[in-house]
Amino acid sequence: MGIEQNKVILVLVGVSGSGKTTLANALEKTGIPKLVTTTTRPKREGEVEGLDYYFREMTEMSNIAFIENSLYNHYLYGLTVDTVEKGLDFHDVMSVVLDKNGAAALKEVNPFYTKIIYLHISEDEIQKRMEKRGDSLESIQQRLAFARETNEFEAPVETDLTLPVQDVEKSVECILSFIKNGLQ
Numbered sequence: 001m002g003i004e005q006n007k008v009i010l011v012l013v014g015v016s017g018s019g020k021t022t023l024a025n026a027l028e029k030t031g032i033p034k035l036v037t038t039t040t041r042p043k044r045e046g047e048v049e050g051l052d053y054y055f056r057e058m059t060e061m062s063n064i065a066f067i068e069n070s071l072y073n074h075y076l077y078g079l080t081v082d083t084v085e086k087g088l089d090f091h092d093v094m095s096v097v098l099d100k101n102g103a104a105a106l107k108e109v110n111p112f113y114t115k116i117i118y119l120h121i122s123e124d125e126i127q128k129r130m131e132k133r134g135d136s137l138e139s140i141q142q143r144l145a146f147a148r149e150t151n152e153f154e155a156p157v158e159t160d161l162t163l164p165v166q167d168v169e170k171s172v173e174c175i176l177s178f179i180k181n182g183l184q
Contacts, residue, residue, distance in 0.1 A: 007088055007113040008179060009035070010095040011103045014119030015152040016143045017129040018165055020097040023119065026168045027095050027175065035087050035096035038064065041075035054080075068098070068105035073142075079106065088113075093179060100156045107158050115182070117175065118155040121165040123147075 010032070012020040024034045038054040040061060049055055056064070061076055069078025079102060087094045098106065107114040121129075123144060130140045147153060155162050161178050163171050 006092050008093045008182070009084070009087070009106065009110065009114050010093065010175065010179075011106055011114060011116045012095055012097045012119065013100055013103045013116055013156055013159075014165070015121065015126055015147040017126045017133070017135075018119040018121045019129075019168070019171075020119060022168060023171055023175075024095045024097050026172050030172060030176065032093050032095055033087070033091055035079065035083050035094050037077055037079050037083070037096065037098070038066075039075055039077045041073075041077075067109050068102040070099055070101055072099075072146075078102075084110070100150070100152065103156050104158065115160040115178075116156055116158055117161045117163060117178075118159045119165050119171075120155065120162055123153060125165065 010027070012024055014020050028034055036050060036052070036054055038056055038061075040056060040058045041053075043049070043053075043055050047053065047055075058076065061069075061078075064078075065081040066078040067081055067084060069076055071077075077099075079096060079098060084106075096106075103114075103116045107116060126147070127140060127144065130143065135143070161175070163174055165171075
C-alpha cells in the first residue's frame with residue numbers, strides 16, 4: 001500500500017450504541033463510502049451481504065488476510081487487507097467502524113491516512129439508546145460490562161478527533177470540516 005497524502009480512512013470508534021454505524025451511513029450519503037468489515041456472526045434481519053458486513057463461516061476466516069480482527073461475543077469481526085486496498089484504489093476518503101484495537105492496528109499499518117474519530121458518550125446515554133433500539137436487558141448489561149472492561153468509554157491513544165455524540169448532521173459537518181482542514 002503506497003502512501004498518498006490525499007487519501008483518508010476515517011475510523012469511527014466508540015462504545016456499542018454510540019452511533020458509529022449511523023454516522024458512517026450519514027457520511028456515505030455525502031459521498032464518503034464505508035469499508036465493509038467481515039464477521040462470522042449470523043446475518044440479522046434487514047442486513048445485506050456486502051453492505052452491512054461480509055458474512056463468513058469461521059472455517060473461511062483462516063484463508064483471509066486481515067489487517068485486524070477481534071473476537072466479540074463468540075464471533076470474529078475484522079477488516080481485510082483486500083477491502084482496504086480496493087477502497088484506496090477507488091476512493092480518496094472512506095470510513096470504517098472499528099473497535100479501539102482495530103483502529104490502532106489500522107493506524108499502525110497505514111499511519112499516514114488513518115484518522116481515528118472517537119464518539120464520546122456517557123454510560124447513561126448509551127443505556128438509554130440500547131433500550132430504545134430494543135436490546136434486551138441482558139444484552140445491555142453485557143455490552144456495558146464489556147465496554148467498562150475494555151475502556152471503551154475512553155478515547156483511543158492516537159485519536160485525531162473526539163466528537164461528543166450529538167445530532168448526526170452536526171457530527172457530519174464536524175467531520176467534513178476536519179477532512180477539509182486536514183487535507184489543505
